[in-house]
Amino acid sequence: MTTLTPTTPPPEGCIDTQVIDDHILLIGINRPAKRNGWTPAMFRQLAEAYTRLDDDPSLRVGVLHAFGEHFTAGLDLPQVVAYLQRGEKLTPAGLVEPHDFGMPGYRRRQKPMVAAVKGICFTVGIELMLGADIVVAADDCRFSQMEVQRCIMPTGGATLRMPERAGVGNAMLHLLTADEFDAAEAYRCNFVQKVVPVAGLIDAALAIARRIAAQAPAAVVATRLNVLKAIELGQAAAVADFVPAQKVLAASEDAAEGVRAFIEKRPARFTGR
Template identity: 80%
Template sequence: MQIENPSPPSEGCIHCEVRGHVLLIGINRPAKRNGWTPAMFRQLAEAYTRLDDAPALRVGLLHAFGEHFTAGLDLPVIAEFMRTGRKVIPPGLVEPHDFGLPGYRRRSKPMVAAVKGICFTVGIELMLGADVVVAADNCRFAQMEVQRCIMPTGGATLRMAERAGLGNAMLHLLTSDEFDAAEAYRCHFVQKVVPAGQELDAAFRIAERIAAQAPQAVVATRLNVLKAIELGQAAAVADFIPVQQRLANSEDAAEGLRSFVEKRPAHFTGR
């Protein structure tokens, strides 16, 4: 698919484009291998907030311009924030890493990520914070914070063990080794591996497929899965009856029933 690629400012930017019900969120600083700056983090949070707040948007698709997803943090620019503990994202927005940072909103709508080339540090953490990840077969991954006396604080310490088990998580977190797309797939960090150049199209097809489902049911299902992981099975089960009752009384539930009886695809409105 072709996406407009505007020239970014020197500090980079996040470029958004709407395709149907999908919000394409593009990391745009290719001259610096999409190294992250405070401006980029702020704009990414604004894009995630836009996704959650716009009724017509149902799915986000995180991708990158240029040859690489990201080489990680622009460390000389970000280091002062680490030393002082200041936040790079203003409070009140949706925090893109999605692990419940105090003062920030959590995303409710699904996010698909398409990664390629170099995907280091914060790149891995952003894709682990997404719901479905498509990786190009030329990906090079590394969670290399310990090389610079930094602890990963974007979710890797939470999600690597959850996805891959303790030993695999420690292998990649503590050695800062570089690994490929096949290893990322083995560790369940990514869900699909496709030939380089096809990752965005493959990710968009998944996003469109999700967007075709009943939006309220998609959000409820996603949140229930996360509740089970984070708070336990009993907390998730407690939501079954009240959430199902709310969904069953929606206009989309009536449309789903009609489409079943009439043997046709459903046309959902999100109401």
């Protein structure tokens, strides 16, 4: 079982990062004394970590997780309410925006992200996991998109991705009632892809990340972006990328290695070139 050791966080919390297996960036939410309630400093550091993932050519996949018993109880409202009232962004412009829905002035993430959620996963926690590509949930998860209880609208992607994954009726059920639901319901709604015992959560997420990291990096990025283009811009836009993207991939060293590995009946050893 993989055990992760956090740093001692400051009162406003922090985001811990750690590289494992040379290619996987672990991104840890670290404010367990406050149930990982989000502060402006944490949002900034999270965006910096996502930007690092995209900018470091040796990194191939990220894993978003949390220290302590809970993923997050949501926003630390006393610390962020002034930002909301001013309409001010919590993430500095020019970085990769972790919610990944194309905010003006921010970069879109290129590389895949696996989210590992546990315990309480409220509001921004749900939106961050839906902004990832694959979600593994512990069987003790408690979810709630409770913004309407505080006269706030979810603006981290829940209004986009909940109906996309679960259909309009299921999305409205959870968005408009601010109810609390469990991992089984999250799985039924396609918000999460796997439900595992909490003790095995990190290992389950890492197993997926390692499988992704073993594939050809450029092909992983191209495939991910094509799926998102199809969802956001439609089938024709995604199909238009088929030939040009395949042409670039086929000319790479990794494509040649893929052919050699096929002929030699062995796992491919991709370098990202």
